[in-house]
Structures are given as structure tokens and as C-alpha cells.
Amino acid sequence: MKIKDIQFGIMEIPLKKPFKTALRTANVLSNVVVMIETDTGNQGYGEAPPTGVITGDTQGSIIGAIREHIKKSLIDRDIADIENNMVLLNHSILGNTSAKAALDMALYDLYAQVYQAPLYQILGGCRSELITDKTISVNEPEEMVKDSLETVQEGYRTLKVKVGKNIKLDLNRLDKIRKTVGDNIKLRLDANQGWSVKEAIAAIKKMEERGFNIEFVEQPVKAGDIEGLKKVTDSVTTPIMADESVFSPEEALHLLQNRATDMINIKLMKAGGIHNALKICAIAETSGVECMVGCMLESKIAVTAAAHLAAAKKVVTKVDLDSPLLCAEDPISGGIIYEKDKIILPEAIGLGLGKIKGIGWKSF
Incomplete structure (x- = not known):
């Protein structure tokens, strides 16, 4: 061929x-x-x-x-x-x-x-089902509370809440969201580089004091500030996840050698695809660090590829693959199947994509 x-x-x-x-x-x-x-x-x-x-x-x-x-x-x-x-x-x-x-x-x-064979079986075949979170965009607190409640009512048990524009507002957002959805719903935060090092440490410590029970905070500081990322990681008990700070396997190795993060978010668009993502998985596994597989604003084509990677490897313990759920329509046949927060990889050959x-x- x-x-x-x-x-x-x-x-x-x-x-x-x-x-x-x-x-x-x-x-x-x-x-x-x-x-x-x-x-x-x-x-x-x-x-x-x-x-x-x-x-x-x-x-x-x-x-x-x-x-x-x-x-x-x-x-x-x-x-x-x-x-x-x-x-x-x-x-x-x-x-x-x-x-x-x-x-x-x-x-x-x-x-x-x-x-x-299905791609995930070729790559490792660890599992055929995944659980994804669903993203809550950063808006005024009332709108984010409404979106969070609707998402939980749809059957999602993990919310990925976007923050990072204003610490006072962020704390208000989280306080209202946690009170509305209850303690059984997992909350993940993504600051998208929106805080300074001091702001990140102060904000996360206040979240810990208030008992918000945040699963992890993703990329709290600027991508290139590895020293600052390490300082945040060392200063709080909440796990810190690196996203924009890690594109390549070399960057993953540098971060983990310096103990600058607790977890790594792997995205195919940052890594350059599955080949390099597999290398990052191996580096993280060797270092005893868990990974999440995430996505950009991608359709079911790229998200299906990311899901096959996530399903293949045991070191991938979390997924953030909700992008197709944010779309008003789905023009792609085949690929992964969503059942509320569950992602099912069908036994189709390759990625299993159709027309x-x-x-x-x-x-x-």
C-alpha cells in the first residue's frame, strides 16, 4: 500500500x-x-x-x-x-x-x-472506553453556573472550568459552581496561562482553604515560565498540569527532570501527532507521571485519533475530548461514539471514519 x-x-x-x-x-x-x-x-x-x-x-x-x-x-x-x-x-x-x-x-x-485492526489496538489496546469532561467557557458567574448545571443534568460527571481573567471573579465563579453542582461532581480548572505566578499561588491556596476540591489546575502561568510553573507546583497541594508548556518530547523530559509539574496534557496538535505523543507517554510513564489527552477546537476526525491514543496507553488516566460536543452539527460519519460522558471506540478498522x-x- x-x-x-x-x-x-x-x-x-x-x-x-x-x-x-x-x-x-x-x-x-x-x-x-x-x-x-x-x-x-x-x-x-x-x-x-x-x-x-x-x-x-x-x-x-x-x-x-x-x-x-x-x-x-x-x-x-x-x-x-x-x-x-x-x-x-x-x-x-x-x-x-x-x-x-x-x-x-x-x-x-x-x-x-x-x-x-482498530488503531488503538495497534498502539497498545489498553481499553475501548473513555470518560471525558466537558468544558465550561469563561463568562459571567451566573452564566457559568447555568452552563455547569445544564451540563451535569446532561449526564457529565466532570467539568473543565475555564478561568484566568480575573482572580476575584474566578473565585466567585467557582464558589457558585461548586455550591450549585454539589460535591460529587469533579471540577478541573484551566487558566490557559492567565495568571502570574503570585496570582496562581494565591488563587489556588484560597480554593484549597474554601474546600472547592479542585481535581487539578491546568497551565496556571505563561508557557515559557518553567521556573514559575515549578514554583506554583511546589507551593500548593492541588495537582498542577502542564499544557502549553509541553509541545515536544524534549520539553516533556525537561519539565519532568525539573519536577515542574504533576501531570502533562498531551495534544496531538502540539506534539505534531501520535508518533511524538507516544514518546511523551513513555517519558511520563518512566517518570511516574500521569497524562491527560486533550484537544483544540477539533472535529470528530482529530478527536477520534486522540481517543485512539488515549485508549491505547495506561499512563493516560484522564481525557478532555469534548470538542465535537461543542459543535452545532456533525458532518462526519463513523469514528468515536459519545454516550453522555462516555466515549466508545468501535471495532472498526483504522480510525473507523466514513464519509x-x-x-x-x-x-x-
Whole structure:
């Protein structure tokens, strides 16, 4: 099975409501979708969201990176030669992790098709079901309380609450949310780099004093402030998770060698795909650190790939794969199945993706 062509299209899906974090506000998912075609007629799918404020990628840069650099390194390659294909992919261009992730997941989709098995079984096969949280966007306290209660009533047992814009408001938000949803609902916080080191330590200590029972706080400080992240981790009892501070396996190793974080959030768009994400899993497992697999604003294509990674590895103990649930429609057949907060990986070959509505495919 050899690569014959690589094509792309733009997928636009409106969101049910604006997605708001300390870094950005989005009203629509507008992502680059890729399809690798082989000489046997098989097709593998991947996806890349343009998340400029986190990865630095735009639609134009994603398309340009694949067209000018990545495609020519993969055409006519044998799908079964996965290791060398990944080396070529990762050395085709510097950075551009989202573009690489899209091709990486399409290659792994086809690789599993070669061996006629679901991808998660090829990668490790630890489990076939996952439990995801659901994100509560940062808004005025009353609106966040309303969103939290509705989400719990829908059957979700873990809320990922966005904070990081105003500590006083953040504490008010959490106080009202905790009182409304009760003590049996898990609360995770994501500050998206929104606090200074002093603010983070003060805020988290106040949460501990007030008994908010926060499961963990994700990326409380700026991505590049590893010393500050370590100071926060050392100063509070609540577990701290690194997200934007960890893109590559090298960064994961540096963070864990310095004991700067308690947990790592792996995202395919940061890592450049499954190949590098597996390396991060191995580094974390060796260090005795648990991982979460998360996502950007991605459709069911990329989230299905992330779910296969999460299901494959025991070191992944948490998932934040709710992005398709935030979309007003789902144009993708096949892939993972949601049953409230449960994600089920069907026994389909590869990623198990079917037809995608509304995509006009173009060759790079």
C-alpha cells in the first residue's frame, strides 16, 4: 500500500455557543482536513485546526507547509514503513506541528488499515472506553453556573472550568459552581496561562482553604515560565498540569527532570501527532507521571485519533475530548461514539471514519 496523493479541504462547523478562554473567543470551528489516498484505494484522514494563539498555525501556514514541504517527502512511500515515514514527516519542516499532526493521524489510520485492526489496538489496546469532561467557557458567574448545571443534568460527571481573567471573579465563579453542582461532581480548572505566578499561588491556596476540591489546575502561568510553573507546583497541594508548556518530547523530559509539574496534557496538535505523543507517554510513564489527552477546537476526525491514543496507553488516566460536543452539527460519519460522558471506540478498522459531508477536496 503506497501513498498516491494527498488532498485537503476546509471544514467549517458552527459552535452551539461561543467558546471562550483566557486566550481567545471562537464562534465557529474552521479547520483544514487532509486525506491520503493510496494505490490500493484506501483513504486515511487527518485534521488540523488553526490555533494561532497556541501553536502559531493558521490555515494558510498549514496548507503551505504540507504543499511546499511535507507532501513531497511522503508521496510513493509504503504505508507499512511507519517509522521511516514519521522520521521523514518530522524532518520535512521545522515546527508546523498542526500540519504534521494532520498527516501523522492519516498515516496511522492507513497503517492500522494495513493490519486490519482498530488503531488503538495497534498502539497498545489498553481499553475501548473513555470518560471525558466537558468544558465550561469563561463568562459571567451566573452564566457559568447555568452552563455547569445544564451540563451535569446532561449526564457529565466532570467539568473543565475555564478561568484566568480575573482572580476575584474566578473565585466567585467557582464558589457558585461548586455550591450549585454539589460535591460529587469533579471540577478541573484551566487558566490557559492567565495568571502570574503570585496570582496562581494565591488563587489556588484560597480554593484549597474554601474546600472547592479542585481535581487539578491546568497551565496556571505563561508557557515559557518553567521556573514559575515549578514554583506554583511546589507551593500548593492541588495537582498542577502542564499544557502549553509541553509541545515536544524534549520539553516533556525537561519539565519532568525539573519536577515542574504533576501531570502533562498531551495534544496531538502540539506534539505534531501520535508518533511524538507516544514518546511523551513513555517519558511520563518512566517518570511516574500521569497524562491527560486533550484537544483544540477539533472535529470528530482529530478527536477520534486522540481517543485512539488515549485508549491505547495506561499512563493516560484522564481525557478532555469534548470538542465535537461543542459543535452545532456533525458532518462526519463513523469514528468515536459519545454516550453522555462516555466515549466508545468501535471495532472498526483504522480510525473507523466514513464519509465527510460538505468537503470540496483539492490536491495540494
